[in-house]
Amino acid sequence: MQLVFSLFIESCDLFMVFPVFMTYIHRTIGCLHMTRLYIARLHQTDHVLPVN
Structure with a gap:
């Protein structure tokens, strides 16, 4: 018991x-997901290339 x-x-x-x-x-x-999105956004603004 x-x-x-x-x-x-x-x-x-x-x-x-x-x-x-x-x-x-x-x-x-x-x-982690938000950090990845933030890093991706930083990379996008880093090389400012119009990606269409």
């Missing part, structure tokens, strides 16, 4: 930590 209880506690901890972990990954990916 003690083992089942400890497993239940661990799974609850996992369910508490998992959304935070996923949010952290999502924000990191978002930051």
